[in-house]
Amino acid sequence: MRAIAVDHSTTAHLSLVETADPIPAPGEALVRVEAVSLNYGEVKGAADPKTPDGTVIGWDAAGVVVEAAADGSGPAEGTRVVTLGEAGWAELRAVPAALLGAVPEDADLGAVSTVPVAGLSALHVLRRLGPLLGSRVMVTGASGGVGRYAVQLAARAGAEVVAISRNPAQADDLRSLGAHEIHTDPAAVARPVHAVLDNVGGRQLVDAFATLQAHGTLVSVGRSSEADAVFPPEILQGDGGRHDRAIRTFFLFGNPATDFSTDLAWLSAEVAAGRLDPGIRWRGSWTHYDEAVQALIGRRLHGKAVLEIG
Structure with missing residues (x-):
C-alpha cells in the first residue's frame, strides 16, 4: 500500500x-x-x-x-x-x-x-468540567481544531463561552459558533470565569488561570505556544476570595481502556447533520x-x- x-x-x-x-x-x-x-x-x-x-x-x-x-x-x-x-x-x-x-x-x-483528536478532546474535557449550564467557560486557541469544537459544544451545553484567539479576524466566525465574548488575550477578560480549556500554554495559560473564580478549574489540553508557563506568586495567593483554584492536565489516551466508539459515532453524526462545524x-x-x-x-x-x- x-x-x-x-x-x-x-x-x-x-x-x-x-x-x-x-x-x-x-x-x-x-x-x-x-x-x-x-x-x-x-x-x-x-x-x-x-x-x-x-x-x-x-x-x-x-x-x-x-x-x-x-x-x-x-x-x-x-x-x-x-x-x-x-x-x-x-x-x-x-x-x-x-x-x-x-x-x-x-x-x-x-x-x-x-473528529477523533479534536472532537474527542473537546468533548471529554468539557465533561470533566461538570454541568456547564449558566457557567462562564473560557476556551483559548479557540480558532484551532480542539478550540472550535469546544466553543460549539460548550455553547450547546448552556455555557457563556469566552473565546480567545490571537487573530481578531476570527471574531465573527467564533461568534457564529456560539461564543459570547471574543478576545485576543485572556488578560483582557474583565469578569471571572468558572472554567478554562487551554490549548495554548505559556503566558496565555497563566493569564487564563488568573481569570478563574474561586473553586474554578483550568484544564491544560495543548501547548501550541511551546512556551513556559511562569506564575507570579501573587496569582497563586488566592486573595480576593478567589481561592482553591485548580490546574488539571489532559491526555486523550490517558486511560487505554477507554471505549471511544459511541462518542466518535455521535460527534460524526453531528458533523454530518451540520450541527457541528x-x-x-x-x-x-x-x-x-x-x-x-x-x-x-x-x-x-x-x-x-x-x-x-x-
Whole structure:
C-alpha cells in the first residue's frame, strides 16, 4: 500500500512511499482510508529527529471497513467509519473496535475525519468540567481544531463561552459558533470565569488561570505556544476570595481502556447533520501533503486541514 511516512531528507520530513499492508489483530477491523485530518502535534512529531525514517504517522482517519474484526467486535464489512489511532496516513489501517465509530451513510468522510483528536478532546474535557449550564467557560486557541469544537459544544451545553484567539479576524466566525465574548488575550477578560480549556500554554495559560473564580478549574489540553508557563506568586495567593483554584492536565489516551466508539459515532453524526462545524480551511489530495503541512506548521491555518486519499 501507499502511505505518508517520515523522511528527514525532505522539507516536510515526510514522503509518499510504498509500505507493507497492516495485518489486523483478531480484535481489529481493516479500514480502507479515504480521508485524514492533520493535527499539529503529529506533524511536529514527524519533524523530531528522534522519530525514525519510515514511521507512518496520522491519528485521524475516515474510510470504509473492508475486513471486519475476526473476533466479531466492531462494525461489519462495508460500514463507513471514523477512526483514531496511529499510522492513519495510509491507504489501509487496522483499528480496534474501541477506536472507531460508524458514521452516517451520507456523511462527508473528509469532514468527519476531523473528529477523533479534536472532537474527542473537546468533548471529554468539557465533561470533566461538570454541568456547564449558566457557567462562564473560557476556551483559548479557540480558532484551532480542539478550540472550535469546544466553543460549539460548550455553547450547546448552556455555557457563556469566552473565546480567545490571537487573530481578531476570527471574531465573527467564533461568534457564529456560539461564543459570547471574543478576545485576543485572556488578560483582557474583565469578569471571572468558572472554567478554562487551554490549548495554548505559556503566558496565555497563566493569564487564563488568573481569570478563574474561586473553586474554578483550568484544564491544560495543548501547548501550541511551546512556551513556559511562569506564575507570579501573587496569582497563586488566592486573595480576593478567589481561592482553591485548580490546574488539571489532559491526555486523550490517558486511560487505554477507554471505549471511544459511541462518542466518535455521535460527534460524526453531528458533523454530518451540520450541527457541528469542523472549520476545514484546507482540503486537497494527499499528494499535496507538503502544502498542508507547511500551512499548519506556519500557523496559517485557523481550523483543520484534510487530505483526501485516492
